[in-house]
Amino acid sequence: MKLAYWMYAGPAHIGTLRVASSFRRVHAIMHAPLGDDYFNVMRSMLERERNFTPVTTSIVDRHVLAQGSQEKVVDNITRKDEEEHPDLIVLTPTCTSSILQEDLQNFVERATEQTRCDVLLADVNHYRVNELEAADRTLEQIVRFYLQKAAKKGNLITQKTAQPSVNILGSTTLGFHNQHDLRELRKLMGDLGIHVNVALPEGATVDQIARLPQAWFNLVPYREIGRLAAQYVQTEFGLPLVTTAPMGVMATAQCIREIQQVLNDQGQGVDYEAFIDEQTRFISQAAWFSRSIDCQNLTGKKAVVFGDNTHAAAMTQILAREMGIHVVWAGTYCTSDADWFREQVSGYCDEVIITDDHTRIGDAIAQAEPSAIFGTQMERHVGKRLNIPCGVISAPVHIQNFPLGYRPFLGYEGTNQIADLVYNSFTLGMEDHLLEIFGGHDTKEVITKTLSADTDLGWTPEAQKELNKVPGFVRGKVKRNTEKFAREQGFPTITVEVMYAAKEAVGA
DSSP states (O other): OOOOSOOSSOBHHHHHHHHHHHSTTEEEEEEEOTTSOOHHHHHHHHTTOSSOOSEEEEEOOHHHHHHOSHHHHHHHHHHHHHHHOOSEEEEEEOHHHHTTOOOHHHHHHHHHTTOSSEEEEOOOOTTTOBHHHHHHHHHHHHHHHHHHHHHHHTOOOOSOOSSOEEEEEEEOTTSTTHHHHHHHHHHHHHHTTOEEEEEEETTOOGGGGGGGGGSSEEEOOOSSSSHHHHHHHHHHHOOOEEOOOOOSHHHHHHHHHHHHHHHHHTTOOOOOHHHHHHIIIIIOHHHHHTTSHHHHTTTTOEEEEEESHHHHHHHHHIIIIISOOEEEEEEESOGGGHHHHHHHHTTTSSEEEEOSOHHHHHHHHHHHOOSEEEEOHHHHHHHHHHTOOEEEOSSSOOGGGSOSSOOOSSHHHHHHHHHHHHHHHHHGGGHHHHHHHTTSSOOOOOOOOOSSSOOSOEEOHHHHHHHHTSOHHHHHHHHHHHHHHHHHHTOSEEOHHHHHHHHHHTTO
């Protein structure tokens, strides 16, 4: 646990609540003080939910601190059981309430004696794991609980479905385009003649979990959430696991070939090569577009990539091997899975950065001075300050990245969405310059595009006027180079003469 005004992955209880609220007929009780109860507002705003978020906060206040939490927590659980009639109630503390060192498992056991629904305590270490790790663990815990429960009652059916079928694990609320991706995956599986047996947790009910062993294989499109549950099912019931995210033309084809191999190993005898060829040539416009003159103009341009493991690794590969764009560095904030990320991007970028420190990423972007950024909402903020366009490819995100329209990133339709994002991110960087040339708006005064709010250098009016003559799309770079030169040479004020000297020094 650490204090910061920005975190790429939130605290553990956010991950647990994301999973719990993704299910239907599941309610979450959050044991937390005021200030930790922002999940409901965040989810209803970003997802534009029509219904109330199924999360109740059991507030830790001065009365609780004086008298203890047990009665209040148990009362909240039993009350929601009576009011909502859920199948499951998940109790989760937050980092703050965990300081109280209360025996919440005992609270759960007491409440279970009075409720008709199941009650679970989220079994995660709120001090040691972040939002994504907690979500992965919570989903695995729920899957394990209901598979074991079905086995004890004799309701577990392990016989495979007559036709090939798949479990899709890991699509949750507040995920980056997760609902659109799930819709696209359902369509893709249907085109391949594969029935979707169960998709967890988004839109599912806990009683569907008992059907998991009936599928022919598990598909986990996002590395961050779903792997632990899929691995448990694989260990207990022998279901093969496909973890290649079908993001981009080449990765989508690779994922389909892995599915083909899994089915053929079970005696199905399918051949998807003709399907891959048709989809690549006629459905995915990205394959054609990457060879067009428009895309050729992007060849060799510099970009940086940062995000969660799944999206950052896939975008790095797409830029480098499908669009010919030079990835200066690629990075992820998923530090617990760093080895996998390095393996995935090896050979596709010059440098790999693994960190959850947003200031380090901001400095790395400023130093690289790429033509475009592909990252999270934080990198978009950095890009605005540096006058570098940014395409958002990963959570954390802003409400604008929860589109009402259909915008998947997976499958063959996803390849088109990604190609548009990449192309527009680069070309839109010229807009300010073109508007200035053609008089679309008043020429801006000097734009400060540094990551620091203050500066130790002054600019004379003449130098500021000279800087304004520089085209907008490179003005930030010229300003940074000039200030760097001035500091190195010990000039406290930047004059026109210093600007020219800096220009000569860098050979511009």
